[in-house]
Amino acid sequence: MYCYHTHTHFCDGTSAPELYAKNALQFHFHSLGFSGHAPLPFTNNFAITPSKLTQYCYEIKSLQLKYQDKLNVLLGLEMDYIPGISIPFEELIKKCQLNYTIGSVHFVSNSAKEKLWFIDGPKREIWDKGLEEVMEGDIKGGVNLYYRQIQEMIEREKPDIVGHLDKIMMYNAHRYFSENESWYRYLVIETLEKVHQRGAILEINTRGLYKKNCEQLFPSETFLPIIKEMGIPVIISADAHDPSEIGLLFTQTHHLLLSKGFEKIYYKGFECYN
Secondary structure, three states: OEEOOEOOOOOOOOOOHHHHHHHHHHOOOOEEEEEEEOOOOOOOOOOOOHHHHHHHHHHHHHHHHHOOOOOEEEEEEEEEOOOOOOOOHHHHHHHHOOOEEEEEOOEEEEOOOOEEEEOOOOOHHHHHHHHHHOOOOOHHHHHHHHHHHHHHHHHHHOOOEEOOOOHHHOOOOOOOOOOOOHHHHHHHHHHHHHHHHHOOEEEEEOHHHHOOOOOOOEOOHHHHHHHHHHOOOEEEEOOEOOHHHOOOOHHHHHHHHHHOOOOOEEEEOOEEEO
16 A cells, blocks of 8 residues: 655644654555645745744655664655746756656646636635636636646646646536536646656545545546546545555555556556556
8 A cells, every 4th residue: 555645734734744654664665755744935824934934844844764774764745836836847946856747737727817717725615716706707718727727837838746736626516517518628628648658657636535625536437538548647645634544445446447447557667566
């Protein structure tokens, strides 16, 4: 077992990093990657603050040494991409000497209004408010910007792993559009082609399901055959915010991927298992 998408109390997780390591050992994990939300240059309640970044890196590197004979501990960051706002990935990679990066979009930029639509978080009302105030209720326009932003992130920042590709669907909740609509499928497939061209790993994120925020994995099961056909490497991710969440729904998701014809599931770089 493994988990490479985890958030500790340095960002919006619940606990100290070592508690995740101890839980990983208890359940016989071979690898554990830490991916705290990278600092952002504006006030928020979920990312690592710049003043705590050095301590975050120090603690993870200390765990690498402490558990080197028992657990493969890796230092990473989940980095937001916001055009013209977020810190360049390469800058943080060099500063922190990261083992890997997860690239994600949580804020959709509407440059025309100089505002951001927050598409994540614990409340659907925030998603709805952003759609109205930032995107002026234009759901197609907002979703188009979301996927264009992911595509730009893949091309410019070159993350190792692309995080929760279609998370924009979480609070859509079948209200505004269906994932089977042609315009939406086009955007997803176009984005998957960018993932393939880049050679990035695509995470299959279980958090929406086990938190009961939605009825699907990220990306949706609908797109798994296309991902398989393109030959895009995948990694299962819990997006854990608590030690008890590492590995949740991994077994079920592994079986699902095998049933869809996936022969290899990656867990770090070029390593994989059948």
